[in-house]
Amino acid sequence: MPTFEPVLLRRVGKESGQSLAGYRADGGYQATKKALGLAPDEVTKIVKDSGLRGRGGAGFPTGVKWTFLPKDHPGPIYLCVNADESEPGTFNNRILMEHDPHQILEGIMIAAHAIKCHTAYIYLRYEFGRSYRTLDRAIRECYDNNLLGKNILGTAFSLDVYLHRGAGAYICGEETGLLESLEGKRAWPRIKPPFPAVEGLFRKPTIVNNIETLACVPHIIERGVDWFRSIGVPPDPNNPRDAGSLGPKLYCISGHVNNPCCVELPLGITARALVDDFGGGVWKGRKVKACVPGGISMGFLSAAEMDTPLDFNGPLRVGCLGLGTAAAIVVDDQTSMVDVLFNCCRFMAHESCGQCTPCREGTDWSRKILQRIQAGQGTLSDLDTLTEIAQSMGTIPGTTICGLADGAAWPIKNAIQKFRDDFEHYIQSGRKTAVAVTA
Amino acid sequence: MSALSEDTKQRIRAEFPKYANKRAVTLPALHIVQDEHRCVSTEAIREVAALLELPPAEVYDTLSFYGFFRNESAPLGKHRVWVCRSLSCALRGGEELLEELSAKLGAEPGETTTDGKITLEFAECLGACEGAPCLLVDDECHMNMTAASADDLIRDLT
Numbered sequence: 001m002p003t004f005e006p007v008l009l010r011r012v013g014k015e016s017g018q019s020l021a022g023y024r025a026d027g028g029y030q031a032t033k034k035a036l037g038l039a040p041d042e043v044t045k046i047v048k049d050s051g052l053r054g055r056g057g058a059g060f061p062t063g064v065k066w067t068f069l070p071k072d073h074p075g076p077i078y079l080c081v082n083a084d085e086s087e088p089g090t091f092n093n094r095i096l097m098e099h100d101p102h103q104i105l106e107g108i109m110i111a112a113h114a115i116k117c118h119t120a121y122i123y124l125r126y127e128f129g130r131s132y133r134t135l136d137r138a139i140r141e142c143y144d145n146n147l148l149g150k151n152i153l154g155t156a157f158s159l160d161v162y163l164h165r166g167a168g169a170y171i172c173g174e175e176t177g178l179l180e181s182l183e184g185k186r187a188w189p190r191i192k193p194p195f196p197a198v199e200g201l202f203r204k205p206t207i208v209n210n211i212e213t214l215a216c217v218p219h220i221i222e223r224g225v226d227w228f229r230s231i232g233v234p235p236d237p238n239n240p241r242d243a244g245s246l247g248p249k250l251y252c253i254s255g256h257v258n259n260p261c262c263v264e265l266p267l268g269i270t271a272r273a274l275v276d277d278f279g280g281g282v283w284k285g286r287k288v289k290a291c292v293p294g295g296i297s298m299g300f301l302s303a304a305e306m307d308t309p310l311d312f313n314g315p316l317r318v319g320c321l322g323l324g325t326a327a328a329i330v331v332d333d334q335t336s337m338v339d340v341l342f343n344c345c346r347f348m349a350h351e352s353c354g355q356c357t358p359c360r361e362g363t364d365w366s367r368k369i370l371q372r373i374q375a376g377q378g379t380l381s382d383l384d385t386l387t388e389i390a391q392s393m394g395t396i397p398g399t400t401i402c403g404l405a406d407g408a409a410w411p412i413k414n415a416i417q418k419f420r421d422d423f424e425h426y427i428q429s430g431r432k433t434a435v436a437v438t439a
Numbered sequence: 440m441s442a443l444s445e446d447t448k449q450r451i452r453a454e455f456p457k458y459a460n461k462r463a464v465t466l467p468a469l470h471i472v473q474d475e476h477r478c479v480s481t482e483a484i485r486e487v488a489a490l491l492e493l494p495p496a497e498v499y500d501t502l503s504f505y506g507f508f509r510n511e512s513a514p515l516g517k518h519r520v521w522v523c524r525s526l527s528c529a530l531r532g533g534e535e536l537l538e539e540l541s542a543k544l545g546a547e548p549g550e551t552t553t554d555g556k557i558t559l560e561f562a563e564c565l566g567a568c569e570g571a572p573c574l575l576v577d578d579e580c581h582m583n584m585t586a587a588s589a590d591d592l593i594r595d596l597t
Binding site: 076086087088089090091094125127128129130132160162164165166167168170181182184185186187201202204252253254256260262292327329331335340343344347351353 | 457458459460462463464465466467469470491500501504505506507508521524525526527529530531562563564565566567568569570571575577578579580
């Protein structure tokens with residue numbers, strides 16, 4: 001297979017990767033110069049035409065999001081950068097931040113120019129201490145070199161960028177939970193509409209974009225729309241609603257593989273090729289039992305579904321919630337799906353913000369039921385109860401404010417539907433798994 | 440006697456210009472206080488609230504949402520060690536690592552060693568799944584841990 005020349009990861013591992021001088025030597029900040037010579041609307045149009053879709057999980061077209069801002073707003077307009085990467089299995093943004101911070105800052109500058117924003121916040125999960133220190137140094141370098149602050153590169157454009165550290169809550173990755181948290185409140189997601197583009201941070205128009213999404217922007221400006229659209233899977237001509245799966249994507253591979261890693265590929269590689277060609281295959285000579293396609297919220301692919309392309313549509317076609325963060329977690333054939341699902345449910349029960357009853361109760365009861373099954377006290381009717389819980393919580397049945405509950409429901413639905421034998425056998429055999437009871 | 444030194448208060452005030460209102464300084468202020476005092480005491484909450492011109496209950500409401508902050512009844516040890524238990528780590532021994540560390544330190548997750556040196560915690564996904572199992576010492580991540588390498592790491596903490 002032809003190897004793909006990485007774009008987003010091209011500077012990872014370079015000795016000069018983190019410094020401004022190194023970034024400039026590799027052509028950095030040329031895209032900013034180019035973008036600042038264009039009108040904001042022209043920059044937005046380029047990003048819209050590129051077909052770039054958000055890399056954080058929802059896959060919403062980035063340029064289209066930018067056009068949702070009110071026209072001729074007096075400001076301020078805010079850009080909030082979502083660096084609260086917390087979806088289990090996902091670590092691509094951390095790699096970008098630790099190894100090539102200026103690529104991200106350049107994306108932020110161009111996006112800020114496009115949306116006429118003069119204050120940007122990077123909401124960074126607290127646990128990423130190394131990312132914090134790397135970005136902090138890079139931001140100071142930018143201020144010292146007229147790349148941030150007033151009249152950037154001698155133009156009329158001014159921008160301040162601030163790092164804001166979270167405090168260990170997964171829900172802050174939800175864009176309105178993030179805004180609430182930034183405002184100093186509990187991170188309870190907001191009812192939408194109004195969407196943040198209309199009423200966001202401090203009740204002002206706000207765009208929330210993911211780190212990887214913004215890292216794509218300088219390359220789109222520099223290399224052009226046609227370059228970006230030549231990579232990945234074009235929109236289905238028979239489906240006018242399909243926005244395609246264009247551009248390079250960072251895929252994470254972890255779990256039971258020989259070579260857990262992050263790799264940049266054109267969107268659309270199959271789960272099997274990702275695991276075998278880049279993840280080094282399943283460890284210990286074993287076979288795949290299940291594979292998470294894009295963070296645990298997306299559910300599971302079965303072994304028979306490993307040829308599913310990991311583009312924005314592929315996982316949906318086999319009953320998963322979506323592409324999510326494109327983080328694959330491989331589970332080998334010696335592992336019980338009861339234990340895997342318990343782990344997912346425990347995570348969601350811990351991270352549910354508690355605002356909506358179906359999610360707060362549903363996540364915790366599903367954890368408790370799985371814990372009971374693991375204690376050897378499960379019954380077959382537990383599987384129906386779990387399915388009923390999973391079908392009752394989330395934005396898809398319409399019972400919750402945000403999508404966390406959909407992400408809690410999907411692993412349950414997929415696991416019980418696709419791996420029912422595993423659950424029945426576990427329950428009927430009277431098997432037990434010793435687990436820590438800390439909830 | 441004030442819970443927060445003038446220097447601490449000054450560091451909190453230095454955050455104000457970054458935000459449209461003082462309330463947004465809640466998390467930065469709580470981090471500043473906890474980093475220094477190893478907890479956020481009730482008196483510190485009152486003083487932070489006064490600086491931010493908020494009712495103390497609002498600061499407490501925010502604080503209590505993030506399981507990250509401690510009050511004076513359970514202050515943090517000198518170092519906080521978080522062991523990841525989420526799926527990618529659990530598939531490669533994360534839970535066993537947490538148990539082994541817990542036994543070694545004589546502290547359950549959430550507890551602090553009797554010498555006050557280490558607070559052990561479980562963590563949900565630390566975002567370092569290519570190096571599973573991983574753990575965090577304060578805010579520095581360590582990957583591909585074994586019981587032996589975790590042992591060495593903790594012994595060397597000062």
